[in-house]
Amino acid sequence: MDSKPESFESLRRLLTLKRYECPPPGYFDDFAQQVLIGIQHRPESAPTTAERLGWELPWLQRFLEILTAKPALAGAVGVIACGAMVVGILQAERLDSLTVVNDAEIQPALALPAGEAAMVFNQPLEHPALVADTNALAQPSLIPPEELFGRNLPYQQVKFPFPSP
């Protein structure tokens, strides 16, 4: 851009004038002291979150400035963000409904009479409805567990006497 420095030579010389602008004599003698007094007595001068963002995440500040300067762009970004959220919600609902359908297909097999259910438990799971699931890692198992957490569970048959009316 500034491939022709000679074209700004006069301006550059004039700008050297600014280097000679000096604050009043002795100004810097107690400047540091004033700062230390300010640190101790002006807690309100602590940087705000917005100010911290300004120097720690300058790109974010620039983005917000652009949005502030161009309301139409801010509106477009808002519409895109809302649209993305709606699509996300719809997608999540679609996945949920697919899961419900699969569960409904599995349910009749579980509702078989006790004798037939025992047969089902002893058969290999060939019916696709029994193995279909959206979660590949957790295939449904209709075989009752013999062990829970690696331990044989003792069981005891109980009878509850019901008082006659």
Add this chain to the structure above:
Amino acid sequence: MKEHPSADAPAEVTNPPGPGTPTAEDDAELVRRTRRGDLSAYDQLVRRYQERIYATIYHMTSNHADANDLAQDTFIKAFHALKSFKGGSSFYTWLYRIAVNRTINFLKQRRHRTHLSLDNLDANAKNDPDLVAFVSEKTPRREVSLTELQEKLNEAMQQLSESHRLVVTLHDVQGLPHEKIAEILDCNVGTVRSRLFYARQQLQGFLSEYLK
């Protein structure tokens, strides 16, 4: 505020010249001590950078009182934010960012009430070879005084946008290299160069009466 009175081209001021020059290691040690609550360490940091931070803000505002308030505010904010300083850049660069952000925010708020309150010119200005050459050879108005030139120059600077004034201040007045300015402003070097070119063009237009 004579960073480079005799330099032909802006020279880097990121590392102040001369023996006893403060190094990044010195700064890091002073920052560590300040974090431990040693205010004398922060006092040293303030004394080390007060002139350059003040100068940057002053050249942006062209107002001594505003520059004084903003420079103090910058150091106070930097002290409170020191815990979040991760050391990804030098302390000086980080401090510059705070000063620049604070100043630009201030300028946006006072956009329509610019009041110049210029610092006096150092007596050595009359002997600067660049200025002598400028006044005696370049300008068609040889009767013009340095004080008048100073006023016109500051008025022209105030007509630039904040971002353009900033690159002129950092590069042409303070002598920072493009790369350092890009680091401070968190943009690429090409952006700095293009802003500088555009700002110089504008300044040349504003000061055409003095730059024939």
